[in-house]
Amino acid sequence: MATVKTIRWLSGGGFVDKQVEATTVGQLRSELDISATADIAVDGTNVADTHELNDGSVVAAVQNNKSGGC
Numbered sequence: 246m247a248t249v250k251t252i253r254w255l256s257g258g259g260f261v262d263k264q265v266e267a268t269t270v271g272q273l274r275s276e277l278d279i280s281a282t283a284d285i286a287v288d289g290t291n292v293a294d295t296h297e298l299n300d301g302s303v304v305a306a307v308q309n310n311k312s313g314g315c
Contacts, residue, residue, distance in 0.1 A: 280308060
């Protein structure tokens, strides 16, 4: 059984709680269908796909040449 964690996800103009099963940013890309070209920041720092997610992580994904969430 997969472990569900709650992250703070940038959606629209603010952050919302979102439950995910992903344990890494790469898995999160697959789970939420985030483009491979999007930059992902966790807790305010751009991270690689191997970065591990924790319960309560603040996550934002930004497509190149755009600002705000995906």
